[in-house]
Amino acid sequence: MAKSDDCVHILQGLLVFGNVVIGMCGIALTAECIYFVSNPHGVYPLLKATENNDIYAAAWIGIFVGLALFALSILGIIGVIKASRTLLLVYIILMLITFAFEMASCITAATHRDSLTPEVFLKQMLERYQKSEPANNNDNEVTKTWDELMLQNHCCGVLGPSDWQEYTSAFRLTHSDADYPWPRKCCVLDAQGLPVNLDGCKLGVPGYYNSNGCYDAISGPVNTHAWGVAWFGFAILCWTFCVLLGTMFYWSGIEY
Known part of the structure; x- marks a missing residue:
């Protein structure tokens, strides 16, 4: 029993740590995307005129996804510490929805940059x-x-x-x-x-x-930020996926 409790505590610690990382990554993603949409290099009107400004749409999605990840990381930490099935179920569902939005943002940023020839x-x-x-x-x-x-x-x-x-x-x-x-x-x-x-x-x-x-002067800044939004987002998704799997395993072991 003691050994089992130790394993549970270790898993709890890992999940708390995982959610702390998710929260920090969410803040960083939001900051990066805000900087991108602030048009620091002044090229947004050119992208808008091409009617292909989906990269900016991806960045806007990234802003809200980053905020959602930060909020959900707090919810996840509370749910893990309290061992609450209800809180963790809400956390898992909302995190899966957020995961889907961030996946869309990453794919959009990674693919549409190639069309700006x-x-x-x-x-x-x-x-x-x-x-x-x-x-x-x-x-x-x-x-x-x-x-x-x-x-x-x-x-x-x-x-x-x-x-x-x-x-x-x-x-x-x-x-x-x-x-x-x-x-x-x-x-x-x-x-x-x-x-x-x-x-x-x-x-x-x-x-x-x-x-x-x-x-x-146009493609350099746009490609740099697009790759940042895409690949940083993919890195966050990989980490979040692992934390989600651990949370589901932990949730399944909590007694009603």
Whole structure:
């Protein structure tokens, strides 16, 4: 009997520890997802314009899942310590529901990041950047976001300045090729925000225009956060699965 009691106490201790880890992971997941949806790199309008912002939806799910994991970890600890079948049954059911939501969040984040290709952003930029008659406010947001992106990252277009030369664009319809081979934001600017050498920029003289594209500045932060949301979530799910199995075993041994 004493040996059996010792085993029960060891299992209780492991389950309490497991739930403490789940609670801390829940807080960390919530913090990570809040940082992601706060749009720290300013690329959300571009994702929204592509009509493929499911990565942000996954992050929003992650926020609520993280809070749920923290709350349920407390419920689980109380249920284990009190050896309450009712509390643990509620814990198991709610944890399974939360588990399903987090699985959906992880899969969404892991799969949709692969659809954000250079071609997607190139099509969006060519169609919406400085559109003469914006169909909605999203077009203005796209223009503003691209301007800020090119200024902050010293880049031009998606793949480079040649984007504006090789493809038809809304920008080209209102700007002549001679005066505006590419937007002024592609020029190297001085402290006052003016081109260092406008003629050199127009002619594509190295040092007077930004020759690199902006795709890495967009995809880098998005992919980093998407992988963070996905793989940290999967790690939490693996740990939670083990704790759930232990809780079910413990619950089945509690006498009515």
